[in-house]
Amino acid sequence: MVMLMYTHAGLMGLGFCIFLCGVIIARYIKKRIWWLKTHRILGIIGVFCIILAFFTVTLQITLTDGPHFGVPHSYVGIVVVILSVVTLIFGLLQFKLREAAASIKKLHIWSGRMTIFLMFINIFFGLWLIGVIY
Numbered sequence: 001m002v003m004l005m006y007t008h009a010g011l012m013g014l015g016f017c018i019f020l021c022g023v024i025i026a027r028y029i030k031k032r033i034w035w036l037k038t039h040r041i042l043g044i045i046g047v048f049c050i051i052l053a054f055f056t057v058t059l060q061i062t063l064t065d066g067p068h069f070g071v072p073h074s075y076v077g078i079v080v081v082i083l084s085v086v087t088l089i090f091g092l093l094q095f096k097l098r099e100a101a102a103s104i105k106k107l108h109i110w111s112g113r114m115t116i117f118l119m120f121i122n123i124f125f126g127l128w129l130i131g132v133i134y
Contacts, residue, residue: 004060009126011053016119018046019084023116043088050084073125080118087111 022042029035054077061068069075090108094101127133 001060001064004056004063005130008053008057008060011049011056012119012126013123015046015049015053015084016116016123018042018049019112019116019119022046023112040091043091047084047088050081054078054081071125071129073122073129076118076122076125080115080122083111083115083118087115 019042022039025035025042026039057077058068060066069078087108090104090111094104094108097104124133
C-alpha cells in the first residue's frame with residue numbers, strides 16, 4: 001500500500017512540474033513557433049498524470065478501507081483534479097468556438113493559475129499529512 005502512496009505523490013509531483021513547464025512556455029516563450037503545440041501536449045500529459053494519481057490514491061484508500069475525505073488534502077485534491085480537467089477543456093475549446101475564443105481564453109488562463117496555486121498548496125497539505133512538514 002505504501003507503493004501506491006509513493007506512486008500518487010510521484011504522479012502529482014510530475015503533473016505539477018509538467019503544468020508549471022506549460023505555464024512558463026505560455027508566459028515566456030510565445031515567440032517560438034512550437035510553443036502552442038508544446039503547451040497543449042504538456043497540458044494533456046499533465047492532466048493524464050493528475051487523473052492517474054487520483055485513481056492511484058482512490059485504489060489505495062479503497063484497499064485499506066480508509067476514509068475517502070477526511071483531511072483538507074483530499075478536498076483540495078479533488079478540486080485540483082476537476083480544475084485541471086476544466087482548464088484543459090477550456091484550452092481546447094478556445095480553438096473550436098472561435099466566436100467565444102477571447103472569453104474562453106481568459107477562463108483557461110485563470111483556471112490554469114488557480115490549478116497551479118491549489119496544487120502548490122496541496123503539496124504542502126500532503127507533506128504535512130505524511131509528516132514531512134510539522
